[in-house]
Structures are given as structure tokens and as C-alpha cells.
Amino acid sequence: MSQESRTFTQGFSLPAMDMQYVFREILKALSSPGTEVALRKPGDVPLLNAASMAALLTLTDSTTPLWLDELTQNNDDLHNYLAFHCGVPVVNEQRRAEFAVITAQEKRPALDTFSLGTDEYPDQSTTVIVQVDAFTGERFRCTGPGVKTERNFMVSGLDADFWEERKALMPLFPRGVDILLTCGHCLIALPRTSCVEEISRCM
Amino acid sequence: MMASQNSETETPVTNSKIQKRQHWLSVLAKSPLEPIEKVWAEYSGFVHYELIRPPEIGLAMVRARTGGTGSSFNLGEITVTRAAANVQDTTGFGFIRGRNKRQAELMAVFDALLQREGTAEELMRKLIHPLDRALKTAADERSAKAAATKVEFFTMVRGEAD
Numbered sequence: 001m002s003q004e005s006r007t008f009t010q011g012f013s014l015p016a017m018d019m020q021y022v023f024r025e026i027l028k029a030l031s032s033p034g035t036e037v038a039l040r041k042p043g044d045v046p047l048l049n050a051a052s053m054a055a056l057l058t059l060t061d062s063t064t065p066l067w068l069d070e071l072t073q074n075n076d077d078l079h080n081y082l083a084f085h086c087g088v089p090v091v092n093e094q095r096r097a098e099f100a101v102i103t104a105q106e107k108r109p110a111l112d113t114f115s116l117g118t119d120e121y122p123d124q125s126t127t128v129i130v131q132v133d134a135f136t137g138e139r140f141r142c143t144g145p146g147v148k149t150e151r152n153f154m155v156s157g158l159d160a161d162f163w164e165e166r167k168a169l170m171p172l173f174p175r176g177v178d179i180l181l182t183c184g185h186c187l188i189a190l191p192r193t194s195c196v197e198e199i200s201r202c203m
Numbered sequence: 204m205m206a207s208q209n210s211e212t213e214t215p216v217t218n219s220k221i222q223k224r225q226h227w228l229s230v231l232a233k234s235p236l237e238p239i240e241k242v243w244a245e246y247s248g249f250v251h252y253e254l255i256r257p258p259e260i261g262l263a264m265v266r267a268r269t270g271g272t273g274s275s276f277n278l279g280e281i282t283v284t285r286a287a288a289n290v291q292d293t294t295g296f297g298f299i300r301g302r303n304k305r306q307a308e309l310m311a312v313f314d315a316l317l318q319r320e321g322t323a324e325e326l327m328r329k330l331i332h333p334l335d336r337a338l339k340t341a342a343d344e345r346s347a348k349a350a351a352t353k354v355e356f357f358t359m360v361r362g363e364a365d
Contacts, residue, residue, distance in 0.1 A: 007292045010255040043255070084255075084287075 010043025011057055011085040018042075022058040029189035030178070034142035034151040036135055041185045046077035051182035052101055052129050053081075059127070060088040060099055067097035067114075067126070070107050094126065102130045105157065111165040114177050122174035125192075129180045133157030135188065144194040152199065153188055155181060163196060170195070227317050227331045231310045232299045234334040239309050242330045246322075252312050255294065256287035258304035290315040 012018035018040040025037040039054040048056075060066055066088045072078055073090075082088050091097055094113045102108050117125035137156025143149075158181075169176045169192065176192030190196060231239065260282055267278040284304055286297045288311040295315025297307040313330065316322040 007289065008255050008287065008294045009289075010253060013257075015257070015259070 008080060008084045009046070011081075012040065012042050012054075018054075019058045022054045026055060026058065026180070026187065026189065029180075029187055030146075030191050032146045032151070033144065033190055033194040034140075034147065034153040034188060036153065036186050036188050038186050046081055047072055047075050048078065048101065048103065049131055049182055050185040051187045052131055054185065055129055055180060055182065055187065056082065056088070056099065056101070057085055060086045062087040062089065064098040065089050065091040065096050067091055067094050067100040069100075069102050069104060069109075071103050072101060097126050098124075100126050100128045102128060105159055105162070108162070111162070111177055112169060116169065116172060116175040116177060119174060122176070125175065125177050127178045127180065129182060130158070130162075132181050132183050135181075135183050135186060139199045141197045141199050142190070142194050143197075146191075147194070155188070163198065166190075166196065224314075224318070226335075227327070228296075228298075228310070228314060230331050230335050230338065231297070231313060233338055236303060236306045236309075238334060238337070239306065239313070239330070242326075243309055243312075245329075246316070250290060250312070250316065252288045252290045252315065254286065254288050254308065254311075256285065258284055258286040258297075258307045260284050260302050260304070286311045288312045288315055290319065293318050 029037045041050040045053040114126035179190040181188045262280045263283045265278045266275045284307040286307040293315045295311045297310030
């Protein structure tokens with residue numbers, strides 16, 4: 001069987017500049033949790049939304065194992081794209097992953113199945129990128145480091161279990177997982193230190 | 204990059220395909236830019252390409268072995284320029300020694316065109332074969348020059364008294 005050469009699609013149009021910009025924006029999002037930032041859009045992205053891919057292009061390389069959920073695991077286009085632009089190894093075990101992408105809430109593994117890091121090396125935890133439906137809908141209040149009094153943000157498409165699981169990890173600090181919520185080309189970061197409560201559910 | 208990935212499932216057919224591709228990539232990488240640019244002028248009017256990896260410069264470590272057989276050591280770093288381009292749904296790659304971004308870009312485009320049936324044959328005739336001949340002539344000239352300076356050492360046959 002002769003394998004024809006595969007086709008690849010474009011990543012960032014100005015890799016160096018775009019990655020620096022996206023890195024700065026993610027840093028901003030992480031240092032002020034609950035704030036929505038807009039990232040640069042990479043070219044034709046297979047399967048994932050633009051913000052998830054922008055984050056992966058910027059943050060991952062051959063030394064950061066990536067875990068993909070059931071929906072994205074077997075997609076050749078996505079694998080080719082990631083291999084070509086990031087050279088990132090895709091792993092099957094959540095615990096070994098430094099980055100993870102969740103696209104569907106129904107088949108999501110529990111947050112504590114990812115690497116939480118250790119007390120000595122909490123930085124070895126998994127950073128979980130979660131794609132959500134929209135940054136509107138349910139309203140949440142965020143408090144903790146990086147938030148002066150409180151900051152409100154809106155998200156829809158996350159179930160109650162997600163917030164429960166996240167809350168359950170909080171006492172384990174400094175261990176835990178950092179979450180990047182993405183929708184379209186926008187991103188909201190929820191580091192492990194942020195305390196999130198639901199305020200209201202929109203009708 | 205691609206050759207290494209299906210090495211296990213290779214059949215003789217793909218093997219010769221890979222060798223052919225290695226040949227034209229080698230020719231494009233070693234040739235000077237001007238003749239490549241000249242041929243490109245004929246195609247630039249109707250060939251549209253998208254750079255999926257704009258030309259970028261990096262370093263590669265050259266490893267060598269003493270006398271070709273000793274243990275390998277790091278000889279030094281060289282600059283390498285790479286690019287990748289799509290012509291419709293074919294991806295071409297360009298890797299060259301040095302920092303010529305334009306050549307890496309054109310090499311990627313021609314690699315894509317050479318993989319496509321419509322343009323492959325014509326390009327082999329117009330571009331690859333003449334460049335290959337020029338490279339061979341240059342190499343021959345160089346070795347002829349070197350051969351002219353060759354010094355023959357004659358050793359007297361020592362007559363061992365018997």
C-alpha cells in the first residue's frame with residue numbers, strides 16, 4: 001500500500017509574533033482569573049476551536065505530552081496538524097499528560113484523574129483545556145489571588161459535576177489542575193487557586 | 204520526515220518513489236538560486252501556493268566520525284532554513300543549508316509541484332535534469348582540477364638480497 005503524502009494546513013501566519021502575543025494573553029488570563037482574553041486565530045484548525053489550538057500551538061512542544069478526549073483522539077487531521085506544528089506527543093494516560101483537551105462534557109473524565117503534581121513539584125500537574133459552548137449563560141463569581149474583591153464571568157456548557165470536582169481539589173493545594181476555558185478564539189483561565197461559586201442560572 | 208514514517212510498510216514501488224523524491228530534493232537544495240528562480244518565473248503566473256510554514260532559520264548539529272569509522276562527535280552547528288508550502292492539496296517541503304529563505308520557499312513549492320502528476324514530468328525535464336547536469340559538471344571540474352595537482356609517489360622496489 002503506498003501512502004500518499006499527507007496534506008497539512010496552516011498554523012499561525014506569523015508564528016513568532018503570534019505565539020508571543022498568545023503567550024502574553026494567556027499569562028494575563030491566568031494572573032487575573034475570570035477575565036476573558038482574545039487570542040490570535042491560527043489557520044484552518046481541524047476539530048478544535050481557535051483558542052484551544054492557539055493555546056496548544058503556543059504552549060506545547062515535543063516535551064509536553066498531550067491527552068485528547070474520545071472525540072478528538074482518533075482524528076487524523078488533528079494528529080497531523082499537531083505533529084506538524086507542535087511536534088507534541090499524544091498520550092493515552094491522563095496522568096502522564098501535561099496538557100489535556102476536553103471537547104465534550106458528556107464523556108469527560110473526572111478532573112482528579114489528571115496529574116495533580118506533587119507537593120514538591122506542583123508544576124507537573126496537567127493543564128486542562130476545556131471547550132465550552134459560550135461565555136454567556138450561567139453567571140459565576142470568582143475570588144482568590146489575582147482578584148481584588150470579586151470578579152464575575154459567564155459560561156455555559158459546563159455541568160454541575162465539573163464545578164464540584166474542581167471544588168474537591170481545592171484543599172489539596174499546592175496540588176491541583178489549572179483550567180483554561182475556551183470558546184471561539186476567546187479564553188478564560190481558572191488557576192487552581194481561584195474559588196468559583198455559581199450566582200445565577202440564566203433561563 | 205515522510206520517508207521515515209512509513210518505512211515499515213514500504214513496498215518497492217514507494218521505495219523508488221521516495222528515492223526519486225530524495226533525488227530532486229537533493230538537487231534543489233544544492234543548486235544555486237538563479238536557475239530555480241528562472242524556471243519559477245514561467246510558473247508564477249498560474250501556480251498558487253500557500254505557505255503553511257513560512258521560511259524560518261534554525262541550527263542543526265553536524266555529527267562526524269574520525270576517519271569515517273571512529274566514534275561520532277559534534278563537528279559544529281550549521282544554519283538551516285526550512286519551509287513548507289501547499290499547492291492545492293499537496294504539501295511540499297524545503298530544507299536547505301544556509302540562510303536563503305527564498306530558496307527554501309521555492310524548493311517547497313517545487314517539491315509540491317513535482318509530486319503532482321500534471322506538472323511532475325515537465326518540471327523534471329525543465330528544472331531537475333539541467334540542474335543535476337550542472338551540479339555533476341561542476342563536481343567533475345572540481346575533481347579534474349584536483350586530479351591535475353595530484354602528485355605521484357614512486358617507490359623504488361627494494362631489492363631484498365636473497
